Amino acid sequence: MIPPGIEGNLKHVLSGGIGSEWMPFEKKKDFTNAFIIHNGRILLGFKKRGFGKDKYNGFGGKVEEGETSLQAAVRELEEEAGITAPLEHAGTLLFLSEGIDVAFEIEIYRAEEYTGTVAETDEMRPEWFHLPSNTSSGPADWSSIPFDQMWDTDRYWLPYLVSKTKFAGRADFRQEGDVWTLHKWWFGVTDV
Ligand SMILES: COc1nc(N)nc2c1ncn2[C@H]1C[C@H](O)[C@@H](COP(=O)(O)OP(=O)(O)OP(=O)(O)O)O1
Numbered sequence: 001m002i003p004p005g006i007e008g009n010l011k012h013v014l015s016g017g018i019g020s021e022w023m024p025f026e027k028k029k030d031f032t033n034a035f036i037i038h039n040g041r042i043l044l045g046f047k048k049r050g051f052g053k054d055k056y057n058g059f060g061g062k063v064e065e066g067e068t069s070l071q072a073a074v075r076e077l078e079e080e081a082g083i084t085a086p087l088e089h090a091g092t093l094l095f096l097s098e099g100i101d102v103a104f105e106i107e108i109y110r111a112e113e114y115t116g117t118v119a120e121t122d123e124m125r126p127e128w129f130h131l132p133s134n135t136s137s138g139p140a141d142w143s144s145i146p147f148d149q150m151w152d153t154d155r156y157w158l159p160y161l162v163s164k165t166k167f168a169g170r171a172d173f174r175q176e177g178d179v180w181t182l183h184k185w186w187f188g189v190t191d192v
Contacts, residue, residue, distance in 0.1 A: 003170045003186045005094045005103055010168055010188030014156055017184030023096045023172045025103040032073035033060035034087055034109040035161060040131055042145070042162070045080060045124030056150050058108070059124060069107040081126050082119035085111035091157060091167040098174045098183070110161055131162055152182040166190040 002010055003022050035058040036043040044056040059080040063072040073087050087109035095104040118126045132140035140159070147155040153171040160167040169187035173180045 002188065003094075005096075005105075006092065006168045006170050006186075006188075008092075008168055008188075009190060011190075012186070012188050013160075013167075015186040017172070017182065019184065022170070022184065023098060024101075025096055026101045028094075028103045028105040030063035030069060030072075031060060031104050031106045032063060032069055032076055032109065033058040033093075033106050034073045034077045034085070034111070035059075035090075036081075036083070036085060036114050037110055037112055037131070037162060038114065040133065041128040042131055042158075043081070043118065043126055043128055044146070044150075045126050046149075048123055048125060050123065052151070054149070056127070056146050057154075059126075060106070070109070073107065073109045078116075080121050080124040082121065083114045083116040085114040087111045089166075090161050090164070091169075093153070093157070093168070094170040096170070096172045097180070098172075108157075108161065110164070152180075153185055153187075156185065156187050160189060 045059050046056050047053050059077045060073060061076045063069050070087060078084055089107060090110040091108045093106040093108060095106060120126060130144040132142055157167050157169055167187060167189045171182060172184045174183050
C-alpha cells in the first residue's frame with residue numbers, strides 16, 4: 001500500500017523496514033535536490049556544512065517563500081555548484097525522522113546539459129562519478145557511485161533518476177546524535 005504522504009499512480013518497486021506503522025507528521029516543508037547527468041557521469045556534491053554534512057548528494061535546499069520548486073532548484077544549483085541547467089522533474093521523496101513533526105518533501109530534478117563552470121562553493125565540493133555503461137551484458141556496475149557516503153535510500157532511487165523513470169518514495173529514519181538509521185521505506189515508479 002502507498003504510504004501516507006505520497007501520491008500518484010505508482011507501481012511498487014521496493015520497500016522494507018521494521019513494523020507496520022509509518023511515523024506521524026503534521027506538516028510538510030519543501031526542499032529541492034538537483035543532479036546533472038552528462039557524458040556518462042553524474043555530478044554529486046560533497047556537503048561541507050549543515051544538514052547532511054559529509055555526505056554526497058545532489059544540489060538543493062529549501063524552497064523560499066514566493067518561489068516555485070523549480071525556481072528554487074535552479075537557484076540552489078547556481079548557488080551550490082555555480083552552474084545553470086534546464087532542470088526537469090524526476091521524482092519526489094518524503095523524508096521523516098522520529099521526533100520531528102515536519103516531513104521534508106524533496107522534489108528531485110535532473111538535467112543532461114548545463115551552462116557555466118562547475119565550481120566548489122562554501123557548502124558543496126562538486127565531483128563527477130562514472131555511471132554504469134549502457135550494455136546489455138551482465139548487471140549494471142554502480143561501484144563508482146559513493147553510496148556508502150550518501151543517504152541510505154539514495155541507492156534505491158538513483159537508478160530511476162538516471163534512466164529517466166519517474167519515481168516517488170518515502171523514508172522514515174531514526175536519529176541518535178549524528179547517526180541516522182533507516183527505519184522504514186517504500187518506493188514506486190509512475191505506472192506508464
Ligand atoms: C533520505 O533523505 C534525503 N535524501 C537525500 N538524497 N537528500 C535529502 C534527504 N533529506 C534532505 N535531503 C536534501 C534536500 C536538500 O537538497 C538538502 C537539505 O537542504 P539544506 O538544509 O542544505 O537547505 P539550504 O536551503 O541550502 O540551507 P542553508 O542555506 O541553511 O544551508 O538535503
